[in-house]
Every structure is written in C-alpha cells, then in structure tokens.
Amino acid sequence: MKRGRRAEFWITGPSFGWLLLWFGLPTLAVFLVSFRPADPFGGIGAGWTWATWRSLSNPNYPAIIWRTVWLSVAATALCLLLALPAGYYVARAPRRWRNRLMLLIVIPFWTNFLIRIFAWKVLLHPEGLLKQAGMALGLFTPETQLMYHAGAILLVLVYTYLPFALLPIYAAAERFDYALLEAACDLGSSRLGAFYRVFLPGIRRGLTTAALMVFIPALGSYVIPDLMGGASSEMIGNKIAQRTFVDRNLPHASALSALLSLTVLIPMILILYHRVRGSAPPALRPTETAP
Amino acid sequence: MDDFLVFEGLSKSFGAVQAVAQVSLTVRQGEIFSLLGPSGCGKTTLLRMVAGFETPDTGRILLGGEDITDLPPNRRKVNTIFQNYALFPHLSVRENIAFGRRVARQPRAEIERDVDRMLELIQMEAYADRRPDEISGGQKQRVAVARALINKPRVLLLDEPLAALDLKLRQHMLMELDLIHDEVGITFLYVTHDQGEAMSLSDRIAVMNHGRIEQTGAPAEIYEAPRSSFVAAFIGDTNFFDGVASAQSGADYLRLTIEGFPPVLCYNDKGISVGAPVNLSVRPEKFSLSREEPAADPLRNVVRGQVEDVIYMGAQTKYWVRVEAYRLAVTLQHRRFALDEKPITWNEAVWVSWHADDGFMLERYSEADEELMNTPPEEVGEEWAPEESEGDAAGSPAP
Numbered sequence: 290m291k292r293g294r295r296a297e298f299w300i301t302g303p304s305f306g307w308l309l310l311w312f313g314l315p316t317l318a319v320f321l322v323s324f325r326p327a328d329p330f331g332g333i334g335a336g337w338t339w340a341t342w343r344s345l346s347n348p349n350y351p352a353i354i355w356r357t358v359w360l361s362v363a364a365t366a367l368c369l370l371l372a373l374p375a376g377y378y379v380a381r382a383p384r385r386w387r388n389r390l391m392l393l394i395v396i397p398f399w400t401n402f403l404i405r406i407f408a409w410k411v412l413l414h415p416e417g418l419l420k421q422a423g424m425a426l427g428l429f430t431p432e433t434q435l436m437y438h439a440g441a442i443l444l445v446l447v448y449t450y451l452p453f454a455l456l457p458i459y460a461a462a463e464r465f466d467y468a469l470l471e472a473a474c475d476l477g478s479s480r481l482g483a484f485y486r487v488f489l490p491g492i493r494r495g496l497t498t499a500a501l502m503v504f505i506p507a508l509g510s511y512v513i514p515d516l517m518g519g520a521s522s523e524m525i526g527n528k529i530a531q532r533t534f535v536d537r538n539l540p541h542a543s544a545l546s547a548l549l550s551l552t553v554l555i556p557m558i559l560i561l562y563h564r565v566r567g568s569a570p571p572a573l574r575p576t577e578t579a580p
Numbered sequence: 581m582d583d584f585l586v587f588e589g590l591s592k593s594f595g596a597v598q599a600v601a602q603v604s605l606t607v608r609q610g611e612i613f614s615l616l617g618p619s620g621c622g623k624t625t626l627l628r629m630v631a632g633f634e635t636p637d638t639g640r641i642l643l644g645g646e647d648i649t650d651l652p653p654n655r656r657k658v659n660t661i662f663q664n665y666a667l668f669p670h671l672s673v674r675e676n677i678a679f680g681r682r683v684a685r686q687p688r689a690e691i692e693r694d695v696d697r698m699l700e701l702i703q704m705e706a707y708a709d710r711r712p713d714e715i716s717g718g719q720k721q722r723v724a725v726a727r728a729l730i731n732k733p734r735v736l737l738l739d740e741p742l743a744a745l746d747l748k749l750r751q752h753m754l755m756e757l758d759l760i761h762d763e764v765g766i767t768f769l770y771v772t773h774d775q776g777e778a779m780s781l782s783d784r785i786a787v788m789n790h791g792r793i794e795q796t797g798a799p800a801e802i803y804e805a806p807r808s809s810f811v812a813a814f815i816g817d818t819n820f821f822d823g824v825a826s827a828q829s830g831a832d833y834l835r836l837t838i839e840g841f842p843p844v845l846c847y848n849d850k851g852i853s854v855g856a857p858v859n860l861s862v863r864p865e866k867f868s869l870s871r872e873e874p875a876a877d878p879l880r881n882v883v884r885g886q887v888e889d890v891i892y893m894g895a896q897t898k899y900w901v902r903v904e905a906y907r908l909a910v911t912l913q914h915r916r917f918a919l920d921e922k923p924i925t926w927n928e929a930v931w932v933s934w935h936a937d938d939g940f941m942l943e944r945y946s947e948a949d950e951e952l953m954n955t956p957p958e959e960v961g962e963e964w965a966p967e968e969s970e971g972d973a974a975g976s977p978a979p
Contacts, residue, residue: 471633472666474653476680476731482654486683490670 316550323544331537341544350528357525358552360439360514361507364446368454368503369496371447376455376495377488380462391459394452402449406516409445410436413517437519445513450506454499461495497560505553525549583642584609584767585630585735590639591791592625599625600636601791607735612761612768614778617788618814626788627737627771631660643734654683659728660737664744665720667712673723674699674708680731698726701763718749722756729764738770742777754781775815779803787811803863808944812861813952819908820950821860821939825852833936836860840904844881845936852941859945864911866938869899869930882933887926897923900955901932908932909955 323341326334379390397405412419413435423429435441469491473483489496511526518524525545532542585607592600600622607613615623628634630641632653640649648656659680667676677698681691699705702722707715715723721741728736741757742750758781761768772778778785779799786796787810795807806812809820823838825848834848836858846860868874874882885908889900899910910932924930 466664466666468662468664468666469668471631471653472660472662472668473679473683474633475631475658475660476727477654477683479654482683486679487668490668493670 319543319550320547323540323547325540327538327540331539333539341540344541345544345548353523353525353528354548354552356439356522357508357549360443360446360524361504361510363443364450364507365454365500365504367443367447368451369458369499371451372454372458372499376458376462379459380465381467387463391456394455397452403512405449406445406513409441409448410516413441436517437522439518439522441517442510442514442522442524445517446507446510449513450503453502453506457495457498457502458492459495461492461498465491497564501557501560505557508553509549584644585613585769586640586642587626588640588642590626590629590636590641592622592629592634592636598791600629603639603788603791603793605786605793605796607767607769608783609767610765611783612758612770612781614770614772614782614785615788616772616775616778616785616815618773621788622791623771623773623788624739627660627739627769630656630658630735630769631737632656632658657732657734658737659731659733660739661721661724661728661741663740665712665724665741667720667723667727669712672709672711673704673715676712676723677726677730679727684731694730698730701729701760702726717745718753721745721753725757725760729760729766733766735767735769738768740772741770742772742774750777757781779815787814789814805940806861807942809859809861809942809946809949810944810952812940812942813949817864817909817911817953818861819864819906820942820945821862821906822945823858823860825854825856825858828854834858834941840906841883842881844939845879846939846941847937848941850941850943859942861940861942862934862938864898864909865896865913866934867908867910868933869901869910869912869924870933871924871928871930873931874933879936880933881936881939882931885930885932887924887928887930890925899924901930903932907955909953 322333324337324339326336326338326340328334379387382390411417414420415435417435420429420433420435423433424431429435465488469487470480470483473487474480478486509526510524511530514522514524514527515530518527525548529542529545529549532538532545583606587603587605590600590603591598603622603626615626617623625634629636632648632651632655636649640647642648643657668679671679674695678691678695681694695708696705699708702725704719704722704726707719712720712723721744724741725736738757742753745753754777757768770778770781782799784796784798785802787794787802789810795802795811797805802811803815806815806818812818812820821836821838821841821844823836823841823844825834826837826843827835829835829845832848834846834852834854836844836846838844838860844860846858852858874880883903885901885903887899888902888907889898891898895914897912897914899908899912901908901910
C-alpha cells in the first residue's frame, strides 16, 4: 500500500503542480486584485478596499448574473436532452458505424469557432436565408427578430457545446451493459421505465461530466453573446470584457471574474463531494471479504 | 396441468441463419426442463422467445393455456436468470431483489417483508446492503435467483447460469438450484451446453442441434436410448458401427453384418427389417475386456482386439482397442484393487464383449457427429478440431 501511495504521488504530482502554478495561483491573484482600488490609468492601485465588491450590488448586475445563469442552465439542459438519445443510438449502432457517426460529431471542430458563429449570423441575418424562408412560409413577419436576443444566444450555445455533452454521454453509453435493460424489462419494467431506472443511473458519471462540460464554459461565454446577443442580452462575460478593455478597471473586472468563479466552484465542489461520498471505489470503503 | 408451457412450431431466423426451426415442445408444470446443445444450436434463442426478447417468425408459445407469443417481456409471468446475472450495479443487493416489486408499485411493507424472506432463502441477510461488485460470483447468482423468484414467476428461465463460475462452485450452485427448486416448486427452463449440468439437474432434457430438437426425454432415456448419432455423441462417449441387418434372430433380435466382425446380435426395438442399413451405438462402459475368452453366452457379442491406448483415470481406465477398421473406446470401472492383479495394458490381445441389449440402433446418423467425441490422436500432430468457444451467446445473432 505504501508503495502505491508513493507511486500515486509521483504520477499525479506533476499535473497538480502544473494546475497549482498556472490555474490556482492566477485565480488567487484575480481574487486579490478585486480587493485593490483601481487607479485612473487602468492599473492597480495600492491598499485594500471593499468598494469594488460593494459596487456589485448595482441593480444591473443581478439581472446580468441571472441571465447568465439561466442561459447556461437552459443550454446545459437542452444539450443533455439532445445528447442522451443521440448518444444512446450511436452506442447501440453496429460497431463499425459508431466511429463514423462520432466522426460526424467531431467534424465541425475542423472549422474555426468564430467562423461557425459568423455562419449563424449569416443564417439568422434579417435578410438571411432562414428569415426569407420563414416569411415565404408565412411563419415570420417582417418584424420577426431572429438575432440579437437571448434566444439566439441559447441556440448558438447549444450548437457549440452539444458535442461536449455528446462525447462523455456516448463514452458512458458505450460501456453500459445493455443486458441490464433486458433484465429490467424482464422484471416488469416498461422500456421507458428501464431507461429511467437503469440506463440513466448507469451512465450518471457521463451525465455529470457532460453537464459540467457544457455548464462551465457556457457560464463564461463571451464571444457568443457578444456576436449573437444585443445590448439587452449581455452575459457576465461581456461585462468582464467591458470592464477590462473599455473601462480599464481591472479590480472591477477581477471582482466579476471572482464572482463567476465562485458560482462555478461552489456547485462543482458540492457535486464532487457528493460523488466521492456516494460512490467511492471499493478500495476506499470499509471492506469485509466475501466468502 | 400437464401441458404447462407449450411451444408450437416455433421458427426464427436471423438473416440467412435459421436459429430455431419448427420446434414443438411441452414443458410440464413444476419440472426442471433443460435445453441442451452446443453453442449456436438455438437453445438461447428459444429461451429468449419465452422471455419475450425475441419474436418467433412462426409458431406460438402458450403458458398455462394462454397465448403469450406477442406479449412484451414486462407483461409475461416469467423471469430470467441471465448468463452474467445482469444485477443492477447502482443498486444494493436488497434493492436489486426488490426491483420487480417496486416496479409493480406494491406496498413498501409487503416488499420489505418478501425481500427479507428471499434474503433468508439465499442466506444473504448479512450482505443486503452490499453492491453487486462487492459480492462473489456465487453470491451474485443467488441474488439473481432471488431477484427473479420474488416476483413469483410461473416459469423461471435460466440462461447458462453457471457458466461464469469455476468448476467447484458450479457443482455447489447446481445443488443449490436443485434445493431452491424443491423449495419453491416453480417450473424451471434451463439452458446449458454442459451435459453434466443438464443430466444431474433435469427432470427432462431436450437435446438441440442446428435449431432442431434431436430428442426429448428423461436424462437416462437420452443417455441409454439415443435416437440420433448427435445425441449419442454429444452426451457422453460412444462407439458407432455401420452395418446391415442380415437376419432375424428370434422374435426380438437382429443379426448384423459389420465389416471385420463376426455376426453381431442386437436387440431390435425399432422394427428394422432384414436388409436395411443399420447404425449401431455402444457406450464405452457397456464393453467388457478380458484376456481369456469369456464363457459362451448366446446374447453376448464377442470379438478379439488389441489394446492401442490406455488412460488410467483413478476411478476408471479408458482403453482404445483396435478391432479391424474400428478403434473401440472402452471404459472399465474399477471396483476392487488387487495388487497382484496385472491390469490389461498396451499391445495386449484382448477379448471384447458386450450384451446384445446394450447396442442401440440409431434412427438418424451423421458422420459429422463423430467429431464430437474425444478420441486420442493416433500420431503426433494429427489434426484436431477444437470445440467452439463458449464465449459467444449461443443462438443469438452475430453482432
């Protein structure tokens, strides 16, 4: 056991060190800067102050934070809803088809992220293809806005992050033992019942990973709301960028960043805590040997 | 209720492969009925049709007089023990056992009471809160049995339930299954490729090959009176002879001409007439070997041969004796061990004899079935066809 512990330290040590150096310390620095006063030239002043954090109570912010959170939650929920059946069917497809199907999901990554978003701008443009088609079919009036509101942001968020939800769900679904679904039906479960009682718990790790993979980057999105949203649909990422580049108020930007980090970290810590307690590997649990 | 579970003309194909061909069977209430056959013979497909996981192309399945052919699995009063048990890994032993009753939304107190009873039946009270990955293979099997039995199925389907266990445990669990059957009295439909399991557990056995039933009967019937060369060779070992019925001998016996043998006497229970070709099967333990010519007996066949191979196995010795074109497999059971007795050994000339009633004339013969038997090579490097791997689920479609 002792040897195992030492090996574990040497194997995991470097990546922990790396994370500490390039993620832990900078995050701490951001937290610290948020307690510094701003100086008029865009730098960081001397001394410590609560002023910046107090200014976050500005009625603008709760609205923006609320919008950021609900957009991220909605994007996560939609991604999971779309990725679940897709992941299930890809995992159940004949083996030689699975990789081809997954390739189709990964192919969009070969196109630059910005170009893909601009493609959406072209599609949703007031004189764009979708608008024209919708008007021809009588679905849209000339006043219908396809872009520059929260709905457009949500659409592109889902579009962008769907593969990140699909990959872990597919990975979990592929390892799932489908005889368990038969067993559930055999024991009286309907097919839908077996899906909820056995399949979802069976891939729950894939589900939580997928949720985190969508939720966290969605919370911090900046480019998508910037390009797809209007002035009234900013997310917190836009505010941080504005404080940094336009207002040149680093402590204020830091306070917003810190707030965002906390909204991500607190649920994550709760989830991790729950995971460790709920399903520790057998080695971490008190063991009795089975005869 | 003699005709409890009835298969009527069931057929099923997967693509070009006919997995089950025109199977008709009747399973009686309360018996342990085994489907026995090599992998790919259709036995698992048949079981999955009863469970509702496969729909037959033609034919019907009746359970207690009711046609269940088109019922979905969850509406059939049958439960399955899966090959690898398929216990739910995210649920404890207790929750696994309660699963079917929870799905049926029965009162909690009633479920708890029955789960406790089941835990007691399988002697697993102390493990109720373990997860499936924290119990041993034999315990998993017991949980799978309890999880099925708590739903009071009319038939319990067992799909190679012992295949995942090692030999010693397999024998133990086999006896446990028998005890559980005695306790609950439910009809068992048991699928296996292991003749030993089927013989020791079953009331009746259906031997299957290439999607068809070769023979149905009690274990002794199948062993002692195999109808086809497949049954004779798949269950135990045997010796095949081909000859021609040459003369009637009294009312009940036939005289056969077999190349290289003196006329062979055989009991004629099949009504075979003179002139017809005959395939004879004689089990190895039915032969006697001796150095001296045995006392004359009109009902015993006697032939001279030479011992080519001997394998001493403790309780028995296996001999391979050359008689003209035939290499007879002979098994001698040891009874008394006398130090001064010199056992028959290599290259000795011996007399082989067997009773006319111990030869069995087959209704169907296929030369391919001789491959099923375990004969020693006559020279080093002789080609040998190893048994198919048992890993792939028998009878299910290729992925």
